[in-house]
Amino acid sequence: MAYREGRFWQPDVTVATVVVDDGRLLCVEERVQGQLVLNQPAGHLEPDESLLEAALRETLEETGWDVRLTAFIGAYQWKAPETGRHYLRFAFAAEPLRHDPSRTLDEGIERALWLAPPELRAEAARHRSPLVWQVVADYQAGRRHPLALVQHLG
Known part of the structure; x- marks a missing residue:
């Protein structure tokens, strides 16, 4: 692991899910540093969790939707210019299965929308990141x- 600024450095590992239904994309509107931004259902990988598990969990927590992962889209590396933080995002495609409208969404999530x-492209100025x-x-x-390209050796 590289050493940086007096500590070991590692990127933030995140997952994101592109959920498509009838040509529409499931998005979240979330408040970040006082700004209302748009994102896919996305979040950080937790200890002892596979990337696939993280994608399913984050989608449910942020939108109230249970989904079925259908494909791996890709891995993306990005450095946030304002913070200098490095992100490694693993993105998945999914289809919606069930929605629980009574589910409380994660802190900071204002709403899920299609x-x-x-x-979505027209709102580029409000995207949480270029990712x-x-x-x-x-x-x-x-x-x-x-999905078999993404291996978890637990």
């Missing part, structure tokens, strides 16, 4: 890989 891709649109663009371009 947007057509042009609607939001890049993952969708890759999904739309047909980038889907078997």
Whole structure:
């Protein structure tokens, strides 16, 4: 592990899920540092959790939707210019199964909403990061890989 600024450095490992239903994308509107931003259902990998488990958990916690993962879209590396934090995002495609409208959403999540891709793209200034649109663009371009590419050796 690289040593940086007096401590060991490691990127933030996150997952994101592109959930599609009838051409619309499941998105979250969340409050980050006082700003209302748009994102996919996404969040950090927790200890002893597989990437697939994290994607399912984060989607449920942030939207109230149980989903079925259908493909691995890709891995994305990004450095946030304002904080210098490094992110390693693993993105998955999914289809919705069931919704629990009574479920309390994660702290900071204002609401889950369905947007057509042009609607999401038109809101680029409100995307939490450039990863939001890049993952969708890759999904739309047909980038889907078997889930078996993502191995968890627990």
